[in-house]
Amino acid sequence: MTAETGTSERPAASDESLLPELVAYLRENRTGLREQWVERITAAGLLTAMTPDEIFSEVTAVYDNYVAALETGSVETLQAYARDLSERIIPRGVDTDEVLGIVLLLRDILARSLFVHYQDNPELLHRILDAYEPAANRIAVTVGVSFVEERERVIREQQDAIRELSTPVLQVRDRLVVLPIIGMLDSQRARQLTEQLLGAIQANRARVVVLDITGVATIDRTVANHLVQAVEAARLMGASAIITGISSKIAQTLVDLGVDLEQMRTVGDLQGGLEEAERLLGYRGEAAATDQRT
Amino acid sequence: MPDEVRVEITRDEDMLPARAQGRALALELGFSRTDATLIATAISEIARNIIVHVGKGEITMQPVQEESRYGLVVTATDSGPGIADLDAALEHGYASRGGLGLGLPGARRLMDDFDVQSERGTGTTITMTKWRVRDELELLRERRRLLDEKHHGKHRSDGAGP
Amino acid sequence: MSVAILRQGDALIAAIQSDLTDAQVLALRDDLSERVGRHRLHAVIVDVSALDVIDSFVARSLRSMAITTRLRGAETLVVGIQPDVAIAMAHFDLNLKPLRTAKDLDEALVLLGERVEEDGGAG
Numbered sequence: 001m002t003a004e005t006g007t008s009e010r011p012a013a014s015d016e017s018l019l020p021e022l023v024a025y026l027r028e029n030r031t032g033l034r035e036q037w038v039e040r041i042t043a044a045g046l047l048t049a050m051t052p053d054e055i056f057s058e059v060t061a062v063y064d065n066y067v068a069a070l071e072t073g074s075v076e077t078l079q080a081y082a083r084d085l086s087e088r089i090i091p092r093g094v095d096t097d098e099v100l101g102i103v104l105l106l107r108d109i110l111a112r113s114l115f116v117h118y119q120d121n122p123e124l125l126h127r128i129l130d131a132y133e134p135a136a137n138r139i140a141v142t143v144g145v146s147f148v149e150e151r152e153r154v155i156r157e158q159q160d161a162i163r164e165l166s167t168p169v170l171q172v173r174d175r176l177v178v179l180p181i182i183g184m185l186d187s188q189r190a191r192q193l194t195e196q197l198l199g200a201i202q203a204n205r206a207r208v209v210v211l212d213i214t215g216v217a218t219i220d221r222t223v224a225n226h227l228v229q230a231v232e233a234a235r236l237m238g239a240s241a242i243i244t245g246i247s248s249k250i251a252q253t254l255v256d257l258g259v260d261l262e263q264m265r266t267v268g269d270l271q272g273g274l275e276e277a278e279r280l281l282g283y284r285g286e287a288a289a290t291d292q293r294t
Numbered sequence: 295m296p297d298e299v300r301v302e303i304t305r306d307e308d309m310l311p312a313r314a315q316g317r318a319l320a321l322e323l324g325f326s327r328t329d330a331t332l333i334a335t336a337i338s339e340i341a342r343n344i345i346v347h348v349g350k351g352e353i354t355m356q357p358v359q360e361e362s363r364y365g366l367v368v369t370a371t372d373s374g375p376g377i378a379d380l381d382a383a384l385e386h387g388y389a390s391r392g393g394l395g396l397g398l399p400g401a402r403r404l405m406d407d408f409d410v411q412s413e414r415g416t417g418t419t420i421t422m423t424k425w426r427v428r429d430e431l432e433l434l435r436e437r438r439r440l441l442d443e444k445h446h447g448k449h450r451s452d453g454a455g456p
Numbered sequence: 457m458s459v460a461i462l463r464q465g466d467a468l469i470a471a472i473q474s475d476l477t478d479a480q481v482l483a484l485r486d487d488l489s490e491r492v493g494r495h496r497l498h499a500v501i502v503d504v505s506a507l508d509v510i511d512s513f514v515a516r517s518l519r520s521m522a523i524t525t526r527l528r529g530a531e532t533l534v535v536g537i538q539p540d541v542a543i544a545m546a547h548f549d550l551n552l553k554p555l556r557t558a559k560d561l562d563e564a565l566v567l568l569g570e571r572v573e574e575d576g577g578a579g
Contacts, residue, residue, distance in 0.1 A: 145438065152431050195328060198539035205559065233542035238535065238558040306477040313475070313509050331508065331540040332547070338511040342478065400512040403547045 018131045023071040025117065026110065033113055034063050040105045047102065049092045058085060059102075062143075066106060070135050075142045082146035090154060099147045100140070107136045167193055169200045176277050177206040180270075182215035190219075190226035197230055201239045208277040209234055212270045214245025224257050231264055240265060240280055244273030296322050299355045303370075309341040312353050316368065319355050323364050325426050333366060333424050336404040340370040340420055343397040348374030348418075362433075364426045368405075373417040380412055459484055461491075467499035467568065468492065469561070473506050481514055485521045492530045500525055501564045505536025512548050519555050532556065533564045 026033070038059055041047055047055050061081065069078040086099070114132060118125035166189070170178045177200045181193065193211075200206055211230070213219075219227070227243070234241040242265045246254070254261060267273040299319055301312040313334040320330035337353060344351035351372030358365040377383050383398050398420070402408040405422040412418040428436075458480055460471045468491060470484065488500050502518065504510060510518075522532040535558045537545070545552070558564040 145442070149435075152434070156431060191328075194543060195326075195539065198542060201559065202539055205563075207559075207563075229543065229546035232546035232552075233539070236537045236542040236545055236552070236555075236557050237539065238537075238560075238563055306479055309477065310475045317508070328540040328543050331544050334509045335511050335544040335547075338509055338513075342511070342513060345478075397512075400548055403549065404544060 018128050019070065019073075019135070022114075022128055022132055023067055025114075026067045026070070029113065030063065030067075033109060034059060036109050036113075037063070037102075037106050040109065041102050044101060044105065046098045046105075047094065049094050050089070058089075061085075062103075063106070066139055069139050069142075070132075073135070075138065078139060078142055079146050082143045083150050086147045086150035090151060096144070096147060096151070100144045103140045103143045107140055110136070163192060164196075167196055169196060169204070171200075171204050171206075172274070173278070173281070173283070175205060175207040175281055176210070176274075177201070177204050177208070178210045178212060178270075178274070180212045180215065185213070185216045185219055185223050187220075187222045187226065190223045190230075194226055194230040194233065197241070198233055198237060201234060201237050206239055208240045208242065208280050210242045210244055210270070210273045210277050212244045212273065213250070214247075214270060216245075216250065217247065219250055219253060221257050224254055224259055228259055228264070240277075242267055242273045242276055244268070244270045295359055296357050298357070301353045301355075303341050303344045303351045303353055304349070306345060309338055309345070312341050313338050316355055316366075319357065320366055320424070323357050323366060323426065324432075325364075325366070325424065329424060329426065332404045333368070336401040336422060336424075337368055339397055339401040339404070340368070340422070343420075344370060344372050344374075348372040350374075358423075363428055365423050367421065367423045369422075370420040371417065376414040376416060377410070377412040377418055378414070380410060384410065461488075463495075463497075464565075466495075466497050467501060467565075468495075468497050469501045469503065471503040471506075475507065475509065476514070478513060481517045485517050488521060489524055489528065492525050492528050497530050499568050500530055500532045501561065501568075502532065502534045503536050503561060504534055504541075505538065505560070507541065508538065510537065510541050510545055512550060515545055515548060515550055515552060515555075519550070519552055522554050522556065526554075531568065533558050533567065535560050535564045 038055060041055065041059070050058070062085070065078045065081045069075050089099075111129070111132065114128055115125065118128055166183065167179055167181055170180070172178050179193070179197055179200070185193075197209055197211065201209060211227075231241040231243070244267045246266055246268075265276070267276050296319060299315050301308065301315060303309070303312065316337040317330045317334040320333045321327075325333070337355075341353060344353075351370060351374070354369045354371075356367045356369070358367055384402065385399065398410065401420070401422060406425050407421075407423040409421045410418065411421075458472065458474050458476055460473060462469050462471075468488060470488060472484075476484070488502075491497065492500060500521075502521075507514075518532075518534055522534075525532045533556045537557060556567075558567050
């Protein structure tokens with residue numbers, strides 16, 4: 001390459017000025033290097049979740065972004081691409097080790113290629129690598145971290161979804177909302193429950209909320225307090241809360257804790273609670289004629 | 295970690311900025327809207343306590359960070375006559391002058407930790423804290439952010455890039 | 457200013473628009489009480505949706521207002537308590553039962569129209 005002789009005649013350039021040369025070299029040899037990369041990826045058994053076409057198209061994009069990042073020194077575009085790529089491949093089951101694996105493979109391929117290309121000029125090779133290595137490492141870290149962050153975002157979303165699902169809010173009638181609670185009711189869940197209950201009042205314009213705790217075996221003092229506060233807070237927002245399904249064990253706990261049960265509307269079972277709610281809302285009585293429930 | 299916030303309490307109106315700053319600081323620390331409101335309300339209670347019973351005092355809000363949790367420590371200090379009957383004040387609140395507010399018991403219910411030091415003739419210091427647990431993901435991100443900062447700093451001095 | 461007060465039939469609607477100092481709270485309470493007496497009103501609706509803090513003092517003041525206006529023949533309804541404010545108020549363990557509440561102004565007017573004595577804010 002003529003560029004080689006050109007550079008050896010220049011005065012000692014800083015590493016930075018070698019980057020354009022490096023970048024130009026990588027661009028010129030793009031096709032060949034990319035093919036090598038795909039071969040190595042397949043040989044290493046990576047990205048098995050993707051088709052050869054998909055691998056090719058992603059590999060092209062990663063390569064180009066990689067080189068652009070080397071050229072500009074800015075990883076922002078690369079980050080955006082990496083996050084976007086992660087969003088697409090995570091649901092396909094591609095894992096962190098694969099993503100890191102392919103990025104490191106590319107780094108190695110490019111490094112080897114540089115070795116070969118500049119082997120006749122060890123001093124220049126040395127300086128080219130000095131320019132290349134830190135940039136390449138930074139790129140590898142960026143891609144890896146972007147992938148992991150995307151995974152974490154997905155995990156967070158899933159956690160939120162699970163949390164919401166664990167206490168569904170059912171709008172059963174106009175102004176009437178039911179919150180069936182199943183499983184262990186701990187302090188954190190109770191706090192979350194309160195917020196969900198009030199949110200339901202806000203969003204659904206509920207006037208009566210039925211909190212069914214048939215599925216809850218026991219509660220402690222803190223949770224009992226949260227329940228009492230939830231009922232009071234609901235009232236302050238203009239809604240009545242009815243608690244149904246209190247087991248005898250929980251009833252005993254409430255009595256022992258000195259909770260003023262007179263202040264709470266409680267009904268034995270959910271069915272009864274719904275009937276009470278409908279009465280409160282004026283659905284029963286005059287509405288009896290159109291009421292199709294037994 | 296945001297800085298400590300200090301508010302002087304000398305009149306009725308000072309309660310409002312004290313609450314607002316408490317809320318803002320809580321939100322900055324990642325507390326939920328609900329917790330931020332609880333904190334602001336507790337600040338309101340103790341600020342009123344100062345105005346009504348002493349006339350002048352100071353409230354500081356200090357963020358703290360522990361291994362597994364963040365906290366907001368709110369301290370109210372005054373150089374007033376001290377609380378005569380601390381037990382009663384903690385139980386029922388001050389029933390005397392301007393007695394509509396609940397004061398101490400109100401604030402205590404709203405916060406997680408609550409402590410009162412009061413000496414006749416010297417003054418009173420109320421220290422109350424609300425905690426927020428840092429979950430796994432948050433801790434991981436924090437660790438990574440610190441590593442990233444180290445990494446970036448290194449590269450900037452290397453001069454990698456144009 | 458801080459509170460907008462308007463008349464709707466024989467009801468008074470007081471919309472609090474910003475945080476109030478203790479002095480302003482007491483002044484509002486007294487003002488509303490006076491108007492109820494003067495105009496022989498039957499209802500007072502206090503809209504607190506703009507308040508992001510209602511502490512024990514304000515809560516008690518609202519309650520005392522509810523009690524005194526009832527003595528003068530009017531119902532007081534507090535509307536628009538925000539969810540997180542409601543949670544904070546629930547911590548006080550004050551008996552706020554004398555304070556009737558509704559979610560918003562529309563609800564309040566319906567309730568007053570119905571004159572239904574249910575727990576959605578019963579006294």
